[in-house]
Each structure stands twice: as structure tokens, then as C-alpha cells.
Amino acid sequence: MEMHVKMERICNDFTINIATANGTGSQSSNLIILNSMFQMGVPVSGKNLFPSNISGLPTWFIIRASDNGYQSPGDKAHIQVLMNKDTWFKDLESLEPGTIVIYNEDAKLPVDRDDCPSFGMPMTKMARGINPKLARLMCNMYYVGALAHLLGIEQNALEMAVRNQFKGKEKAIELNLRAISEGLDYATENWEDEIPYRVESREKDPDSFLIEGNEAIALGSIFGGINMLSWYPITPSSSLAEGIIQWLPELRDADDGGSTCAVIQAEDELAAAGMVIGAGWAGGRGMTCTSGPGISLMSEFIGLAYFAEVPGVIWDVNRVGPSTGLPTRTQQGDLSMLYEASHGDTQHIVLIPGTVDECFEYGWRTFDYAERFQTIVFGFSDLDLGMNRWSTSGFEYPDSPMDRGKVLRSQEEMDAVENYGRYRDVDGDGIPYRTLPGSGLDPILYRGTGHDEDGIYSEDPDVYYATISRLKKKIEGARDLLPAPIIREEEEQQIGVIYYGSMENSITEIDDMLESTGLSVSTCRVRALPYHSEVESFIERHEKVIVLEINRDGQMYGILRKELPAHLIPRLHSVAYTDGLPPRARVYADMILDTLEVTA
Amino acid sequence: MTVMKLNVIDLEKSEYTGGKSSLCPGCGHDQISNVIIQAAWENGIPPEGIAKMSGIGCSSKTPAYFLGKSHGFNTVHGRMPSVTTGASMVNRSLSFLAVSGDGDTASIGIGQFIHAIRRNLDMVYIIENNGVYGLTKGQYSATVERGSKKKKGAMNEQPPIDLCAMAINLGCSFVARSFSGSKKQLTSIIRAAMGHRGMAVIDVISPCVTFSNNDESYKSYNYVKENDEVLHLLDYIPHFTPIEEVDIPEGEFDDIQMFDGSTLRLETVGDEHDPSDPMSALSAIHRAEMDNKHVTGLLYYDNSMQTAEEALGLTETPLSALSEHELRPSADALDNINSRFRGN
Numbered sequence: 002m003e004m005h006v007k008m009e010r011i012c013n014d015f016t017i018n019i020a021t022a023n024g025t026g027s028q029s030s031n032l033i034i035l036n037s038m039f040q041m042g043v044p045v046s047g048k049n050l051f052p053s054n055i056s057g058l059p060t061w062f063i064i065r066a067s068d069n070g071y072q073s074p075g076d077k078a079h080i081q082v083l084m085n086k087d088t089w090f091k092d093l094e095s096l097e098p099g100t101i102v103i104y105n106e107d108a109k110l111p112v113d114r115d116d117c118p119s120f121g122m123p124m125t126k127m128a129r130g131i132n133p134k135l136a137r138l139m140c141n142m143y144y145v146g147a148l149a150h151l152l153g154i155e156q157n158a159l160e161m162a163v164r165n166q167f168k169g170k171e172k173a174i175e176l177n178l179r180a181i182s183e184g185l186d187y188a189t190e191n192w193e194d195e196i197p198y199r200v201e202s203r204e205k206d207p208d209s210f211l212i213e214g215n216e217a218i219a220l221g222s223i224f225g226g227i228n229m230l231s232w233y234p235i236t237p238s239s240s241l242a243e244g245i246i247q248w249l250p251e252l253r254d255a256d257d258g259g260s261t262c263a264v265i266q267a268e269d270e271l272a273a274a275g276m277v278i279g280a281g282w283a284g285g286r287g288m289t290c291t292s293g294p295g296i297s298l299m300s301e302f303i304g305l306a307y308f309a310e311v312p313g314v315i316w317d318v319n320r321v322g323p324s325t326g327l328p329t330r331t332q333q334g335d336l337s338m339l340y341e342a343s344h345g346d347t348q349h350i351v352l353i354p355g356t357v358d359e360c361f362e363y364g365w366r367t368f369d370y371a372e373r374f375q376t377i378v379f380g381f382s383d384l385d386l387g388m389n390r391w392s393t394s395g396f397e398y399p400d401s402p403m404d405r406g407k408v409l410r411s412q413e414e415m416d417a418v419e420n421y422g423r424y425r426d427v428d429g430d431g432i433p434y435r436t437l438p439g440s441g442l443d444p445i446l447y448r449g450t451g452h453d454e455d456g457i458y459s460e461d462p463d464v465y466y467a468t469i470s471r472l473k474k475k476i477e478g479a480r481d482l483l484p485a486p487i488i489r490e491e492e493e494q495q496i497g498v499i500y501y502g503s504m505e506n507s508i509t510e511i512d513d514m515l516e517s518t519g520l521s522v523s524t525c526r527v528r529a530l531p532y533h534s535e536v537e538s539f540i541e542r543h544e545k546v547i548v549l550e551i552n553r554d555g556q557m558y559g560i561l562r563k564e565l566p567a568h569l570i571p572r573l574h575s576v577a578y579t580d581g582l583p584p585r586a587r588v589y590a591d592m593i594l595d596t597l598e599v600t601a
Numbered sequence: 602m603t604v605m606k607l608n609v610i611d612l613e614k615s616e617y618t619g620g621k622s623s624l625c626p627g628c629g630h631d632q633i634s635n636v637i638i639q640a641a642w643e644n645g646i647p648p649e650g651i652a653k654m655s656g657i658g659c660s661s662k663t664p665a666y667f668l669g670k671s672h673g674f675n676t677v678h679g680r681m682p683s684v685t686t687g688a689s690m691v692n693r694s695l696s697f698l699a700v701s702g703d704g705d706t707a708s709i710g711i712g713q714f715i716h717a718i719r720r721n722l723d724m725v726y727i728i729e730n731n732g733v734y735g736l737t738k739g740q741y742s743a744t745v746e747r748g749s750k751k752k753k754g755a756m757n758e759q760p761p762i763d764l765c766a767m768a769i770n771l772g773c774s775f776v777a778r779s780f781s782g783s784k785k786q787l788t789s790i791i792r793a794a795m796g797h798r799g800m801a802v803i804d805v806i807s808p809c810v811t812f813s814n815n816d817e818s819y820k821s822y823n824y825v826k827e828n829d830e831v832l833h834l835l836d837y838i839p840h841f842t843p844i845e846e847v848d849i850p851e852g853e854f855d856d857i858q859m860f861d862g863s864t865l866r867l868e869t870v871g872d873e874h875d876p877s878d879p880m881s882a883l884s885a886i887h888r889a890e891m892d893n894k895h896v897t898g899l900l901y902y903d904n905s906m907q908t909a910e911e912a913l914g915l916t917e918t919p920l921s922a923l924s925e926h927e928l929r930p931s932a933d934a935l936d937n938i939n940s941r942f943r944g945n
Contacts, residue, residue, distance in 0.1 A: 226928030259916030279687025
């Protein structure tokens with residue numbers, strides 16, 4: 002393809018798709034590209050689409066640069082890097098005309114797309130020149146050099162990103178910098194054509210950095226005073242537990258050198274949930290993290306904690322269900338399960354972060370809510386938020402002291418409560434007082450069986466009804482004490498969009514797409530269940546409300562329909578879609594437009 | 602005026618009793634509850650320092666019938682070990698006394714049982730073993746012996762799971778078997794287990810008077826009485842009783858030191874069984890099994906194992922007693938983390 006016409010420059014507005022094989026170290030290369038662009042102040046986001054496999058299966062990494070701050074993967078790739086023979090032809094076939102192709106010549110596979118400018122480099126051969134044994138890994142650094150040349154990534158930003166990636170390992174830093182530099186030199190010498198896409202430095206917020214949601218939750222829970230972490234490895238939550246394990250020694254050793262948080266790798270998720278409940282019952286802050294299959298296994302215990310009123314925190318980093326599903330892909334498919342987990346009538350508090358800042362904040366807040374309401378509190382994240390890197394300007398220190406809830410710790414405190422009973426609603430808020438094992442204060446045998454206000458076994462119909470009614474009242478009472486929704490409201494209250502969680506990363510782009518058609522769109526991000534009363538008033542103020550979510554059945558929509566007053570229900574319209582990939586703005590915007598047309 | 606007998610911490614036995622049992626009259630489990638009350642009282646353990654744990658089933662109901670001054674948790678079926686693990690991690694000062702059944706431990710909860718042993722959780726784990734599910738009307742459990750027959754229905758043809766043999770194979774630090782009808786033996790074992798640090802598994806054959814107390818059942822009163830192979834006589838000497846003041850038995854004896862300074866004295870011991878030797882313990886179990894007999898006594902003991910809490914390197918203060926100052930890192934610590942992430 003001839004490229005001699007004067008090229009129009011497209012700065013900081015393109016998507017790169019990098020196709021590699023799992024286990025070849027390409028994640029390091031990809032993060033170096035992402036971080037070096039971030040260092041230049043380019044608004045950038047990265048998505049790792051990886052397989053459930055240790056080595057060999059295909060993996061794609063999507064990097065999007067966007068001066069508009071758009072963070073969803075974009076509708077198409079502008080630049081395709083081909084490293085994986087197994088997906089080579091399919092990757093090529095999917096490209097739109099004009100897509101730039103960078104490929105490893107040593108794959109010895111044809112690039113027969115005349116409509117796409119292509120740039121080959123003998124990456125494996127060059128990597129062998131540095132170190133034959135490491136060639137399979139090192140060859141990935143050559144496309145970093147190639148992209149640095151084509152896009153104009155600055156040398157100092159590259160160096161900083163490499164140093165960050167291989168912290169302290171001087172040999173690795175040197176080798177990888179050399180590979181990148183060889184790739185860059187090869188491209189400079191051999192590739193005559195330019196491409197339209199460039200990165201351009203922007204003024205970078207000096208406080209900003211990129212971090213995965215899981216690590217943010219890990220740090221938040223440590224600042225929340227976690228006493229016991231029980232966990233069973235499961236993608237995509239394992240790095241949350243490992244984050245806690247990594248940070249504990251620095252942050253949570255007592256004066257005698259012992260830890261103030263026990264970490265137990267449990268035999269399964271049932272045991273992990275049991276340990277959380279045991280810790281909460283004994284007066285500690287227990288937590289586990291898992292994904293959907295784990296929640297399924299924990300459900301019996303969750304009902305026990307609800308009924309016996311024991312605090313505990315469970316994080317669900319959602320992956321694609323049902324069953325084993327797509328274990329390394331993202332979804333918001335567990336929401337209704339969390340809200341009503343376990344048999345019988347149950348209802349649980351669910352906190353739903355949409356940013357890494359909120360991951361940190363809810364990391365500590367979940368414990369306060371759990372002890373305040375003496376129940377299981379879920380944190381609901383997903384693979385996209387949890388395992389991809391997002392920008393923050395730094396985490397904020399908790400703005401309130403730890404809330405240990407209604408625990409009676411002395412006889413004086415006990416005497417001050419009139420007519421104490423473990424399950425008596427003394428204060429009228431549905432939350433009873435409790436005493437701890439070891440305190441000697443009014444002990445009872447906790448049980449999952451029916452019990453009266455004093456905790457004594459009971460099958461009395463009136464007692465049972467009173468108990469479950471009080472539990473309902475207790476959780477209802479949490480509504481307006483939980484994080485309020487984030488509302489961005491237009492003056493002209495035409496269309497409202499309710500969404501939650503990681504959809505935050507796509508909403509700006511979706512909103513711009515909708516407004517470009519002349520619509521006026523307000524948005525409301527729900528941050529907790531049971532939903533805040535401001536969610537209801539948002540719906541009151543809008544004629545039509547779309548409930549937007551990353552699942553098949555419209556789970557939040559179902560919850561809203563069940564709990565809203567009848568006159569508001571006709572205003573709600575569900576737009577729900579899931580295919581395992583992080584949400585592409587175009588897909589959801591089009592679905593919203595279709596829904597609005599149908600319901601016009 | 603009658604003078605009430607007090608224990609070493611000046612408490613009457615009534616401070617250790619619980620509510621009225623709702624089990625069948627004559628149930629072996631009620632005898633075990635009485636032994637637990639007796640053992641805790643005689644050992645002079647403050648009731649508030651004990652945490653009673655159980656799963657689901659007839660046996661797991663019994664914590665309501667003993668130690669009414671202790672907190673307790675009647676959890677879910679087969680999952681008591683995990684709840685105990687969590688509680689034990691945040692309050693290591695509590696003495697955990699757990700009661701489970703053969704259904705609760707050998708079937709639905711076998712995984713948690715195994716892993717609690719593997720971690721050497723510091724607890725007393727009593728299995729009230731009758732070979733049947735009582736609350737659901739008498740189905741066989743996994744500990745019923747091949748050839749045993751309950752009151753109604755066919756003879757059991759499947760091999761049993763021997764929980765003591767399993768515990769020994771897993772390296773459990775204290776393994777004993779007893780019989781609910783052997784009050785003295787059981788009391789000594791439970792008292793010693795309370796003084797042990799680490800996992801103490803006590804498998805107590807406890808006949809179900811309703812569904813399997815017929816003579817064809819290997820776990821009936823009559824059968825166990827006739828087929829109990831007692832390894833040794835047991836005498837428990839608490840740490841607060843000077844051992845010099847205890848009569849020296851006539852025959853051979855072995856003294857085993859418990860962590861709390863108390864002694865378990867094994868009397869009329871022969872050469873056949875050495876409780877520090879797992880092979881000896883396992884062969885005693887298997888020999889008895891071949892003869893359709895029950896071997897009772899202290900099967901295995903090892904006081905050298907690290908407990909779960911020790912292995913984790915926790916601070917000495919129970920975690921549940923730590924202040925906010927000790928639990929929440931400082932604002933400076935967070936500033937420092939932010940700064941490092943920024944590359945400064």
C-alpha cells in the first residue's frame with residue numbers, strides 16, 4: 002500500500018492489540034508499553050485477555066490511548082501486533098482495512114493483507130543474539146521497540162517503565178532495555194513508512210499511578226484492620242489474597258514481631274467461609290475473597306451468618322459463569338446471587354466499587370459495615386477491575402475510626418442496656434447487642450436453628466416471624482448508610498442510565514455516543530445494595546431509565562423491579578449484555594439506542 | 602447446712618452444667634456430656650475461657666446441655682472445624698471444646714476434620730460415634746463396621762472409616778478412643794486432652810439407644826462391654842495436685858506429661874502398645890478390627906508438634922483484643938505507599 006500522501010496525524014486516540022501466547026513473558030512487554038505511555042501523561046488503559054492456562058494458549062493485550070479518557074477497549078484495533086502463530090490468520094482476518102500490522106518475521110507465516118500496512122522484524126533471531134536460552138521470552142521486547150519507534154514513545158519513559166517492571170533486577174533491566182533498543186534501531190533503519198498514530202506527551206498528574214483493583218482492595222483491607230484472611234485459590238481473586246500476604250509483614254506486625262493478621266489457605270471455599278464466621282463470632286475481622294464458584298460453595302455458611310448475626314467480609318471478584326464458565330473473562334453475573342445468597346429469605350449488604358480508589362475505600366469500609374450490622378458484607382468487583390491496571394491519584398486514609406459495632410465488653414456496658422438479650426431489638430434499629438466468647442458476659446450457644454430474643458432454641462411461629470422481620474428491618478436500615486450513588490445529571494432530565502461497578506470505565510464513552518445523537522443523558526452509578534434512596538429519586542426525576550449491566554438477564558434491573566414502588570417500574574428498561582470481554586462502549590450504546598427506539 | 606464442693610478455682614459443679622437434654626433417655630451422648638462437665642470442673646477451667654463448638658446432629662446438640670456459662674457455636678453440618686479455626690485464630694486464649702458425630706465428622710465433614718488435624722489446631726475434638734444418623738431416623742453412617750446390623754434394615758456390608766486410624770495417619774498429636782459407658786477412662790482422657798496443646802481427637806463409642814442398641818450392632822452397649830479391649834488403665838493427675846502425693850500403682854506404669862503440667866498415668870501397661878509409636882497404635886486398631894473388637898485408651902500422643910497459631914507467627918495478644926491503633930497502619934504508612942507507587 003502506498004503511503005506517500007501527506008499523512009494526517011492521529012495523536013493519543015488509537016487502540017493496539019497485541020496477540021501473543023500465554024507464558025511467553027509478553028505481559029512484561031505489554032505493561033512496559035502501557036506504563037511508558039502513562040509516564041508520558043497519555044491517558045491510557047490496558048486490558049489483558051488471557052486464557053485459563055499456564056503456557057501456550059493465546060492471549061491478547063489491548064492498549065487504548067485516548068485524550069478523551071475513554072478506557073473501554075475501543076471498537077477495533079488500529080495497530081495489530083502478531084506474535085502468535087496459532088491465532089495469526091484469524092487475527093489478520095479480523096482487521097479492518099488500514100490497520101497497521103507489526104509482526105514477527107520468524108513466525109514464517111504470510112501477512113497477506115495488502116490493505117494493511119505491515120512491518121516485519123526478525124524478532125526471535127535478534128533475541129537469540131542476546132541470549133539463545135531466553136529468546137522465546139526476549140523476542141517480545143522487540144515489538145516494544147517497534148512500537149516505540151512508530152508511535153514516538155520517549156526513551157526516558159521507556160527506561161522508567163522497564164525499571165519499574167523489573168524492580169532491582171539489574172541484569173534483567175539491562176537485557177530488556179538492550180532488546181527494546183535493538184528493536185527500535187531495526188525499525189528506524191529498515192522501516193521507511195510512517196504511520197498516522199502517534200503518542201504525544203500530556204501534562205501528567207504527578208500523583209497518579211496505575212494499580213490493579215485487587216491490590217487496592219488488599220491494601221484497603223489491611224488498613225481496615227483485617228485479623229484473619231482465609232482463602233482458596235481461584236482466578237481472578239487469588240491476586241487479592243496474595244496482595245494481602247505481600248503487604249502484611251510491612252504493615253501489620255505487632256511490637257513483639259508477631260503478625261496481627263492470620264492468613265490461612267483453606268481446603269476449599271466452604272472452609273474459607275467457615276473461618277470468616279468463626280473469626281467474626283470471636284470478635285475479629287475475618288475476610289475471604291473468591292469468585293462465583295466459591296460463593297456457590299459458601300452459600301450455606303452465608304445463611305448461617307445472616308441468621309445467627311455474625312460479621313464477616315467476602316469479596317467476589319466476578320468471572321464469567323455459570324459453572325466454571327470462562328474463568329479468565331469478566332462479567333457482572335453474580336450480583337443477584339450475592340444479594341440473596343443462601344436458602345430461605347436472606348438479604349445481604351453488597352458494596353460495589355467502580356474505581357481503584359473505591360476498591361481501597363471499600364476494602365476497609367466493608368469491615369465497619371459488617372460489624373455495625375452483624376452480618377456478611379460482600380464486596381463485588383470483577384476481573385476487569387480486579388486484574389487490569391487503573392489510574393488513581395493515590396489512596397485516601399480512612400476518614401472515620403473503625404466501627405466495631407454494638408459489642409458489650411464489660412459488665413458496666415451490659416448493665417447500661419435495658420433488658421439485654423442477644424437478639425433483642427433494644428434500640429429499635431433491628432441491630433441487637435452482642436457479647437464475645439471469653440468475655441464471660443451473658444454467654445449463649447449461637448445457632449443456625451430458630452431462636453428467640455435470648456438466643457434459646459425456638460420453633461414458635463410468632464418468634465420465628467418476629468426474628469425474620471427484624472432481620473429485614475436491620476438490613477433495610479442500612480440503605481442510606483451505605484455509599485450513595487454517584488449521579489451526573491443533565492438539566493434536561495430526559496434519559497437516565499443506571500449502572501454499577503466496572504462499567505464506570507466505559508460510561509463516559511457510552512454517554513458521549515448517546516449525546517452525539519442529540520439525547521440528553523444523566524447517569525447514576527449504584528455503589529451498594531440495598532440501593533440508596535437517591536437511586537429511587539433519580540428514577541423519579543427521569544422519564545426513561547436504562548439499567549445497564551454486564552450480564553445476560555439484567556440482574557440489577559430485577560432487583561430494582563422487585564423493590565421499587567409500582568409506579569416507577571414502567572420507566573425502567575434493561576440493557577444487559579455479556580460475552581466475557583470488557584465492555585466495548587459501541588456495543589452498549591447501540592443497544593441503548595435500540596431499546597429507546599423500541600420503547601419510544 | 603450442706604457444704605458444696607468447690608473446685609480449684611472455687612466454683613461449684615453447677616457452674617459447669619447446662620440445659621436439660623432433649624435426647625432419647627439412655628443416650629450415650631448424655632453420659633459424655635456429664636463427663637465433660639465433670640472433667641472441666643475437676644480441671645478447674647474457668648467456664649468463660651471455654652468455647653463450645655459443634656456441627657449438626659444429635660451429638661452436636663449437646664453443647665446446649667453442658668457448660669452453660671461458656672459461649673458456644675452450633676454451626677452447620679460437618680463444618681465445625683473451619684468455624685473453630687477462624688475463632689481460634691482471632692482468640693488464641695480460648696480453650697476450644699468441640700463435639701461432633703460420626704455423620705458430621707466421617708461423611709459430610711471429613712474434609713474439614715482432616716485439614717484441622719493437618720494444621721494441628723489447638724482444640725479438643727470429641728466424636729460421639731454411634732454408627733447411625735439419629736435425627737434423620739437411623740440411616741447407617743460411614744463408621745459402622747462391616748457385619749454390624751442396626752435394629753431395622755439390612756446388615757452393613759461396607760468397610761468402616763476408622764477416625765482414630767485416620768487421625769494417626771495424619772499426624773494428629775493426641776488420639777484416643779473410649780466408650781460412653783466407661784466413665785473413669787473417658788474422664789481421664791478428656792481431662793488430659795484439655796491439658797494438651799494441639800489437636801486432641803477422642804473417638805467415643807456412644808450407643809444409639811433408639812436405632813442401633815440391638816446385640817447385632819457392634820456399637821450397642823452390650824456388644825461394646827463384651828468386646829472392649831482396654832489398652833491400659835488411665836489416671837489423670839492435674840497440674841495443681843503434687844504428683845508425690847499420688848499413690849504409686851503396683852504394676853508397671855508410664856507417665857505422660859501434658860502441656861499444662863498435668864500428667865496422664867498409664868497403668869498395667871504391657872509391651873504391646875507404645876502411645877508414642879504410630880505403628881503400634883495403628884496395629885492395635887487393626888488387630889482389634891479383625892476380631893470385631895474395639896480398642897480403647899490413649900492410642901497416640903506426640904507433644905512436639907507446632908500448633909496452627911504457632912506456625913503462623915501471630916502476636917501474643919489475642920487478635921480480637923487489639924486496639925485500632927494496633928490494627929490500622931498510620932497515615933504516614935499510606936503516604937509512603939502512595940509515594941512508592943508514584944515511583945518517588
